[in-house]
Amino acid sequence: GQNIDQPTEMTATEGAIVQINCTYQTSGFNGLFWYQQHAGEAPTFLSYNVLDGLEEKGRFSSFLSRSKGYSYLLLKELQMKDSASYLCAVRRTGGGNKLTFGTGTQLKVEL
Amino acid sequence: GAGVSQSPSNKVTEKGKDVELRCDPISGHTALYWYRQRLGQGLEFLIYFQGNSAPDKSGLPSDRFSAERTGESVSTLTIQRTQQEDSAVYLCASSPFGLAGILPYEQYFGPGTRLTVT
Numbered sequence: 001g002q003n004i005d006q007p008t009e010m011t012a013t014e015g016a017i018v019q020i021n022c023t024y025q026t027s028g029f030n031g032l033f034w035y036q037q038h039a040g041e042a043p044t045f046l047s048y049n050v051l052d053g054l055e056e057k058g059r060f061s062s063f064l065s066r067s068k069g070y071s072y073l074l075l076k077e078l079q080m081k082d083s084a085s086y087l088c089a090v091r092r093t094g095g096g097n098k099l100t101f102g103t104g105t106q107l108k109v110e111l
Numbered sequence: 112g113a114g115v116s117q118s119p120s121n122k123v124t125e126k127g128k129d130v131e132l133r134c135d136p137i138s139g140h141t142a143l144y145w146y147r148q149r150l151g152q153g154l155e156f157l158i159y160f161q162g163n164s165a166p167d168k169s170g171l172p173s174d175r176f177s178a179e180r181t182g183e184s185v186s187t188l189t190i191q192r193t194q195q196e197d198s199a200v201y202l203c204a205s206s207p208f209g210l211a212g213i214l215p216y217e218q219y220f221g222p223g224t225r226l227t228v229t
Contacts, residue, residue, distance in 0.1 A: 004153075033217070042115075042202065042220035043154070087153060096159055096167060097142055097206055097216045103153040 004102035006088050011108045012078055020073045020105045022088030031091040033099060034062055034073045038084045046086075047073065075107075083109045113137070115221035117203050123227045124193055132188040132224045134203030143186050144204045144218060145178055154202065160186065193228045200225050 003025040012018040024032070031050040035043035049055055049064035049071060061074040075082055085106050089099040116135045124130050136143050145157040156170040160180040171177070175194075180186040190197055204218035 042222050044220070045217040048217065089154075096161055097208070097218070098144060098156050098159045098167060098170075099154075099218065100156060101146075101154040103151075 004088055004090055004100060006086075006102040006105045008103070009106045009108070011110060012075075014078055014080060014109055014111055016078050017074065017076050018078060018107065020075070020086050020088075020107065022071045022073070022102060024069050024071070024088070024090050024102075026069075026090055026092055026100070028093035028095075029066060029069075029090065030093040030095075032062075032064055032071050033089045033091070034060075034071075035087040035089065035101075036084050037087060037104065043087055078109050080109050080111075083107060115203055115205055115219055117201075117221040117224050119224060120222065121225045121227075123229060126195060126228055127192055129189065129191045130193055130226065132190075132201050132203075132226070134186045134188070134205075134221060136184070136186070136203070136205030137219055139183075140205035140207055140219070141183050142206045142208065142216075142218075143180055144206075145186070145188050146202045146204065147199045148202060148223070149199045157188070157201075190226075193226075195228050198226055198228045 005023045034046040037043040047062035054063045059076045064071045085104040087104045088102040118133045141162045143160045146154040158178045159167040175191045178188045200223040202223045204220045206216045206218045208216050
């Protein structure tokens with residue numbers, strides 16, 4: 001089976017930096033995805049990590065440590081529009097491309 | 112180009128009735144996925160189609176749930192004898208490739224169908 005854990009909620013201030021953590025336990029790890037989901041909308045792809053290290057994409061970065069079963073999503077220069085749910089998802093070898101999602105972290109950005 | 116579309120956007124049905132949900136994937140995407148998202152919960156995998164291979168049905172919660180896909184086009188998810196616990200948003204996604212490799216093969220999600228069973 002698989003366990004994916006994320007904090008349920010986080011609050012941060014506009015302009016600040018926030019780190020959303022995700023820990024997972026799975027056999028046959030084959031990649032970790034981060035998705036953003038605004039209320040009432042479909043999830044949209046943010047980042048992908050399969051090798052250890054940091055992937056940077058504009059204001060968003062994602063980090064992976066396979067030995068620790070740990071990832072984080074780093075959001076810089078927070079904007080109000082970043083208020084959303086952030087979903088961590090894991091893909092396994094032998095599972096095709098299907099994903100197992102965590103319950104998501106609801107981020108609220110305040111003034 | 113057009114994204115993934117789903118219909119209906121909202122469906123209210125009485126307990127015990129059957130419902131059919133439709134998904135139109137992005138043209139050319141060989142893989143199609145159905146997920147369920149209950150209120151305040153993460154996405155729960157239901158079923159996965161890849162080309163002409165047998166679908167991965169490992170996530171279907173009961174035999175009341177079934178899905179079909181014709182070739183690499185439209186898919187329908189059918190829920191028979193609906194129960195109140197079936198109330199959720201049903202999300203469909205598609206991706207260009209179904210095989211897992213070093214590339215991300217990100218999934219593109221539709222807007223979902225919100226199902227309410229009364």
